[in-house]
Amino acid sequence: MNAISGTAQGGAAVNSAERRHDEVLLSVQDLHVWFELRRFGFGHAGYVRAVDGVTFDLHYSETIAIVGESGCGKSSLMKTILALHRPTKGDILFENRNLNALKGPELREYRSQVGYVQQDPYGALAPFMTVQRILEEPMIINGIKDKAEREARLRNAMEEVKMSPVDDFLQKFPHMLSGGQQQRVVIARAMLLEPKLIVADEPVSMLDASVRVEILKLLRALQDKHNLAVIYITHDLSTVRYFSERVFVMYAGQAVEKSLINDLIRNPLHPYTMALLAATSDPDADNATRFRDVPPGEPPSLVKPPKGCRFHPRCPHMIKDLCDAEEPPHFEPEPQHLVACWLYR
Amino acid sequence: MPETTLLHIEDLQLFFRAGKGVVRAVDGVNFDLNANQAVVVLGESGCGKTSLAKAILRLLPRNVDTYDGKIYLHDQNVMELSDEEYRRQVRWLKMSMVPQAAMNALNPVLKVGDQVAEPAMIHNAMDKEMALGQARKMFQHVGVPLDFLNRYAFELSGGMRQRVAIAMSLVTAPDLIVLDEPTSALDVLTQANIFNVLKRIKSELGMSFILITHDIATSSELADSVAVMYAGQIVETSDAHRFFHEPLHPYSGKLMDSVPRLRGTQEPDFIVGQPPSLINPPTGCRFRDRCPHAFGRCAEEPPTIRQDGRTVKCWLHVA
Numbered sequence: 001m002n003a004i005s006g007t008a009q010g011g012a013a014v015n016s017a018e019r020r021h022d023e024v025l026l027s028v029q030d031l032h033v034w035f036e037l038r039r040f041g042f043g044h045a046g047y048v049r050a051v052d053g054v055t056f057d058l059h060y061s062e063t064i065a066i067v068g069e070s071g072c073g074k075s076s077l078m079k080t081i082l083a084l085h086r087p088t089k090g091d092i093l094f095e096n097r098n099l100n101a102l103k104g105p106e107l108r109e110y111r112s113q114v115g116y117v118q119q120d121p122y123g124a125l126a127p128f129m130t131v132q133r134i135l136e137e138p139m140i141i142n143g144i145k146d147k148a149e150r151e152a153r154l155r156n157a158m159e160e161v162k163m164s165p166v167d168d169f170l171q172k173f174p175h176m177l178s179g180g181q182q183q184r185v186v187i188a189r190a191m192l193l194e195p196k197l198i199v200a201d202e203p204v205s206m207l208d209a210s211v212r213v214e215i216l217k218l219l220r221a222l223q224d225k226h227n228l229a230v231i232y233i234t235h236d237l238s239t240v241r242y243f244s245e246r247v248f249v250m251y252a253g254q255a256v257e258k259s260l261i262n263d264l265i266r267n268p269l270h271p272y273t274m275a276l277l278a279a280t281s282d283p284d285a286d287n288a289t290r291f292r293d294v295p296p297g298e299p300p301s302l303v304k305p306p307k308g309c310r311f312h313p314r315c316p317h318m319i320k321d322l323c324d325a326e327e328p329p330h331f332e333p334e335p336q337h338l339v340a341c342w343l344y345r
Numbered sequence: 346m347p348e349t350t351l352l353h354i355e356d357l358q359l360f361f362r363a364g365k366g367v368v369r370a371v372d373g374v375n376f377d378l379n380a381n382q383a384v385v386v387l388g389e390s391g392c393g394k395t396s397l398a399k400a401i402l403r404l405l406p407r408n409v410d411t412y413d414g415k416i417y418l419h420d421q422n423v424m425e426l427s428d429e430e431y432r433r434q435v436r437w438l439k440m441s442m443v444p445q446a447a448m449n450a451l452n453p454v455l456k457v458g459d460q461v462a463e464p465a466m467i468h469n470a471m472d473k474e475m476a477l478g479q480a481r482k483m484f485q486h487v488g489v490p491l492d493f494l495n496r497y498a499f500e501l502s503g504g505m506r507q508r509v510a511i512a513m514s515l516v517t518a519p520d521l522i523v524l525d526e527p528t529s530a531l532d533v534l535t536q537a538n539i540f541n542v543l544k545r546i547k548s549e550l551g552m553s554f555i556l557i558t559h560d561i562a563t564s565s566e567l568a569d570s571v572a573v574m575y576a577g578q579i580v581e582t583s584d585a586h587r588f589f590h591e592p593l594h595p596y597s598g599k600l601m602d603s604v605p606r607l608r609g610t611q612e613p614d615f616i617v618g619q620p621p622s623l624i625n626p627p628t629g630c631r632f633r634d635r636c637p638h639a640f641g642r643c644a645e646e647p648p649t650i651r652q653d654g655r656t657v658k659c660w661l662h663v664a
């Protein structure tokens with residue numbers, strides 16, 4: 001019940017989170033999320049293997065970034081962590097409790113401990129509700145009956161996301177706010193129930209470039225202050241460094257490289273990661289004078305992914321009869337730097 | 346006007362009527378573009394970038410209040426043409442546009458090949474066969490496989506749809522294409538692919554571009570020159586080399602500082618606040634309330650200063 005008790009326990013929660021810095025908050029184990037594909041009149045027509053064997057641990061107050069292109073399964077992974085999808089196979093443990101086993105009130109309590117910030121802030125906010133109602137609703141659903149307490153929490157959350165003076169915004173509808181302000185409201189809503197984990201799915205990709213940094217800095221400040229764990233999902237490696245220490249790269253439903261972000265940028269190991277880095281621009285007039293190296297083709301179908309390494313049809317280093325035949329396991333060529341690629345066998 | 350100048354814009358204005366007053370979306374814009382070059386128009390959301398594109402292509406909504414200024418295209422002031430003349434002689438044939446979110450606006454029930462061919466039939470008076478031949482050529486230039494001619498938009502990835510939208514803007518053989526946020530909604534590899542395509546048609550077809558974007562890092566993939574827009578006005582123009590090395594206007598500097606860099610260690614910073622409303626914009630320098638260098642004189646509107654081929658609208662640069 002800790003999410004819905006009074007604000008006074010906020011301080012205690014911070015201390016205990018600090019103490020547990022090296023304990024695992026969330027453990028994702030061999031997770032598979034498949035969606036059944038049905039063709040009209042033909043019934044079952046295979047599975048979309050959106051997440052296909054992903055494993056990682058996230059500690060209390062830790063940030064991890066998940067990097068990958070659209071369609072590689074990032075959102076499906078997130079939604080499963082948010083308990084909006086059920087795993088097809090594998091487990092998710094939150095504070096050692098298996099999400100598969102949670103039901104009814106337990107599930108609701110779990111969801112109140114995980115805040116969600118999604119890609120499209122406008123789509124995330126009901127257009128006919130004022131900011132005040134948008135923020136009150138989750139508290140009402142989670143049984144905070146005391147109106148004064150709701151009001152106090154709401155104002156506190158608005159101040160935390162720097163929407164002040166609060167009264168200037170409470171009666172506004174989402175369409176009256178800029179994209180950056182809409183995303184602040186979404187973040188305030190995610191913070192209201194004092195979550196332990198925030199899942200941010202491409203939180204800034206729909207925003208104007210100049211607002212992106214502001215929102216990322218806001219998220220990081222909240223993370224520091226409240227010792228939150230954060231999962232930051234993005235396709236843009238250039239923002240990761242300012243936000244998270246650890247990163248993993250996803251391709252076609254699988255994690256292909258896991259490391260510290262500085263190691264990943266200094267020494268990318270997977271050919272797909274190399275391609276992502278090579279395609280990322282920094283402002284430089286010389287960019288206009290050269291073509292960028294981009295691997296041919298597009299990410300594969302997740303219904304019938306390529307045999308062996310899923311990147312092999314696009315990979316310049318493909319090893320015949322190995323990469324196209326056997327799935328590479330994770331190798332560890334340098335400490336804490338894992339890669340699923342046969343080059344490191 | 347030097348002879349390589351393709352486009353010369355002088356004091357362009359586009360104001361809209363809105364409930365609360367007049368929106369000065371494009372408020373006295375000046376810049377030049379040379380043939381076979383790309384100019385990037387940079388600025389935050391709401392600074393008037395899309396409106397500038399609409400003003401250049403005369404794609405005007407109903408609630409126009411003022412539309413004025415000069416647009417010289419190859420020495421001809423196209424503002425003097427009637428709407429009918431403009432439509433028949435200029436739009437598509439000399440300048441075409443890839444609108445913001447064009448890739449999501451393709452017709453869902455028309456094969457993409459037919460869709461790309463259509464403007465050539467309407468504007469270049471080609472018969473269907475010739476227009477399809479032209480479409481096929483454009484597919485090759487933008488790197489869409491030819492068997493995609495017979496597919497529908499929903500069967501294509503975002504990157505392929507964006508290439509189709511670019512092919513469509515090329516098919517009428519214009520001299521200039523205006524691209525509004527062509528890659529902002531795309532993944533990193535797809536963005537890089539699209540910029541490779543644009544670079545290729547720039548060299549293969551001698552194309553010129555106006556690229557409108559808020560994404561500074563990727564804009565450098567195409568830019569020969571840069572025009573920075575703030576609150577309906579151009580506050581700096583420069584060649585790309587000097588701009589990306591050292592922008593002159595305080596707003597440009599702030600924009601550059603906000604870019605997260607993959608290579609390099611400087612922490613990105615953001616610009617506090619928002620651009621002003623374009624209904625009754627502030628007097629004096631419009632950037633004043635966000636400018637770290639503002640001083641007494643900034644209460645008056647700064648002039649546009651010319652320096653070594655660059656321009657900057659800021660009192661700091663007045664001798």
Ligand SMILES: Nc1ncnc2c1ncn2[C@@H]1O[C@H](COP(=O)(O)OP(=O)(O)OP(=O)(O)O)[C@@H](O)[C@H]1O
Binds near residue numbers: 389390394
């Ligand atoms: N048809 C219209 N009627 C009234 N106001 C308009 C119209 N079109 C644009 N505006 C206003 O003009 C201003 C500039 O808009 P514009 O779309 O040109 O900005 P932009 O720089 O392209 O922004 P973005 O990066 O969000 O695309 C805004 O305040 C906008 O609300």
Ligand SMILES: Nc1ncnc2c1ncn2[C@@H]1O[C@H](COP(=O)(O)OP(=O)(O)O)[C@@H](O)[C@H]1O
Binds near residue numbers: 070071
């Ligand atoms: N509810 C669903 N039913 C069927 N397929 C789905 C569903 N959700 C996602 N997918 C598919 O799973 C794949 C991964 O999607 P997603 O997790 O949204 O990727 P990302 O967030 O990385 O873009 C895509 O092919 C997508 O179409």
Ligand code: SF4
Binds near residue numbers: 309311313323
């Ligand atoms: S396993 Fe083989 S195909 Fe896959 S990324 Fe490594 S080298 Fe390339």
Ligand code: SF4
Binds near residue numbers: 630659
């Ligand atoms: S004119 Fe003044 S306020 Fe405006 S940008 Fe220059 S220094 Fe800043």
Ligand SMILES: [Mg+2]
Binds near residue numbers: 070071074075201
């Ligand atoms: Mg997604």
Ligand SMILES: [Mg+2]
Binds near residue numbers: 394445
């Ligand atoms: Mg626009």
